[in-house]
Amino acid sequence: MMMNFDFTPEQEMLRSTVRKFVDKEIMPYIKEWDERGYFEPSILKRLAELNLMGVCIPEKYGGMGMDYNSLAIVCEELERGDTAFRTAVSVHTGLNSLTLLQWGTEEQKQKYLVPQAKGEKIGAFALTEPNAGSDVASISTTAVRDGDDYILNGQKTWISLCDIADHFIVFAYTDKSKKHRGISAFIVERTMPGFSSKAIKGKLGIRAGNTGELFFDNVRVPKENLLGEEGEGFKIAMSALDNGRFTVAAGAVGLIMACLEASIKYCHERKTFGKEIGRHQLVQQMIAKMEAGLQISRLLVYKVGFLKNQGRRTTREASLAKWIACDFANQAADDAVQIHGAYGYSNEYPVERYLRNSKAPVIYEGTREIHTIMQAEYALGYRVDKPLRKTLPAWSPESVTL
Numbered sequence: 201m202m203m204n205f206d207f208t209p210e211q212e213m214l215r216s217t218v219r220k221f222v223d224k225e226i227m228p229y230i231k232e233w234d235e236r237g238y239f240e241p242s243i244l245k246r247l248a249e250l251n252l253m254g255v256c257i258p259e260k261y262g263g264m265g266m267d268y269n270s271l272a273i274v275c276e277e278l279e280r281g282d283t284a285f286r287t288a289v290s291v292h293t294g295l296n297s298l299t300l301l302q303w304g305t306e307e308q309k310q311k312y313l314v315p316q317a318k319g320e321k322i323g324a325f326a327l328t329e330p331n332a333g334s335d336v337a338s339i340s341t342t343a344v345r346d347g348d349d350y351i352l353n354g355q356k357t358w359i360s361l362c363d364i365a366d367h368f369i370v371f372a373y374t375d376k377s378k379k380h381r382g383i384s385a386f387i388v389e390r391t392m393p394g395f396s397s398k399a400i401k402g403k404l405g406i407r408a409g410n411t412g413e414l415f416f417d418n419v420r421v422p423k424e425n426l427l428g429e430e431g432e433g434f435k436i437a438m439s440a441l442d443n444g445r446f447t448v449a450a451g452a453v454g455l456i457m458a459c460l461e462a463s464i465k466y467c468h469e470r471k472t473f474g475k476e477i478g479r480h481q482l483v484q485q486m487i488a489k490m491e492a493g494l495q496i497s498r499l500l501v502y503k504v505g506f507l508k509n510q511g512r513r514t515t516r517e518a519s520l521a522k523w524i525a526c527d528f529a530n531q532a533a534d535d536a537v538q539i540h541g542a543y544g545y546s547n548e549y550p551v552e553r554y555l556r557n558s559k560a561p562v563i564y565e566g567t568r569e570i571h572t573i574m575q576a577e578y579a580l581g582y583r584v585d586k587p588l589r590k591t592l593p594a595w596s597p598e599s600v601t602l
């Protein structure tokens with residue numbers, strides 16, 4: 201496959217569809233939803249109607265069959281509206297559906313992936329616990345085999361779509377003595393007895409999103425819902441994050457775009473010392489950093505999509521893209537507030553929301569520090585990726601429909 205920096209007509213059409221949707225159905229309401237801390241569920245239904253909940257899932261599993269960079273386009277444009285809805289697509293498609301595509305049995309794909317790709321059911325991803333975030337092996341949720349079932353006990357926290365999702369990929373120890381090699385992955389349904397959820401209040405940002413705790417009180421999960429093999433959970437979680445990080449990085453590109461749009465507009469409107477503030481070189485420096493951040497991050501993101509399209513592993517590249525794009529987005533949002541002066545400090549303008557929203561992506565799906573360490577370890581040769589038992593399928597151009 202040749203290197204090509206152009207988008208296809210189908211990708212351009214997709215971008216325009218998502219942009220119109222965001223401008224019409226998110227932008228006019230997001231300030232109020234954010235203020236109220238309200239997640240508007242109809243947005244996911246509308247995304248499903250537009251075929252956007254499984255954009256890169258093959259048609260045979262209910263998706264749109266577009267390439268992996270099309271998922272990046274959806275995430276980029278959604279986060280231009282608000283981080284909450286991009287986060288929803290990241291967990292639903294990036295962390296859950298693509299993981300089912302990579303690791304699921306045919307039966308699991310038919311039962312869970314197909315309705316998720318169509319947007320009829322919503323998927324989420326439950327790894328983090330009160331005492332285990334970056335240090336995944338410290339989780340304490342357990343899954344004990346009992347006849348044809350596993351019985352899950354434990355608690356997860358900071359789970360996106362905790363009250364919304366129908367299906368969760370949940371990580372639990374089946375054998376604690378094996379350390380991270382004793383973690384297994386399960387598909388858990390919200391309706392399974394013993395399952396409950398509770399939203400977290402008082403978040404800094406992504407207030408229009410739903411994030412919270414999950415509780416497993418003797419939840420009986422049939423053995424058919426074991427994803428991969430016993431003990432493969434850690435590898436499954438890490439491979440899911442390769443896809444999730446790609447979508448988070450793409451979303452960060454959208455946030456930089458939103459910061460630039462708002463800042464350029466304000467630069468032309470606001471005058472000090474007899475000229476537009478955009479004429480002051482120190483303001484230009486902030487705009488230039490945003491522009492550089494946008495272009496650099498985009499290249500990193502679309503390179504990951506390019507590799508995914510060929511069926512290649514992207515752990516190293518997705519980590520780099522996620523780290524750099526989220527840092528640039530955080531900086532762009534900080535500068536956007538600065539450019540707006542005192543007005544940037546109130547919700548009269550959207551940039552204060554951008555700044556609050558830009559922080560979580562620097563923390564979730566691997567903190568800035570974890571990605572810094574990963575990149576150093578790759579460069580130093582301390583970290584080498586071994587082939588996985590199951591790989592994400594390459595994209596086949598024949599499957600595109602629009």
Ligand SMILES: Cc1cc2nc3c(=O)[nH]c(=O)nc-3n(C[C@H](O)[C@H](O)[C@H](O)COP(=O)(O)OP(=O)(O)OC[C@H]3O[C@@H](n4cnc5c(N)ncnc54)[C@H](O)[C@@H]3O)c2cc1C
Nearest residue numbers: 325326327328332333334358359360560563564565567569
């Ligand atoms: C809005 C939001 C949504 C989320 N959604 C989900 C979700 O859907 N599913 C899910 O499973 N989780 C989710 N998370 C949780 C997120 O993935 C974790 O918060 C993240 O992995 C970090 O874990 P922690 O918060 O426990 O921080 P810790 O791991 O306790 O880290 C605390 C600090 O120590 C630093 N640190 C830790 N270890 C090292 C090290 N080895 N070297 C240097 N520094 C280190 C970290 O970088 C950080 O600064 C979400 C979080 C947020 C904020």
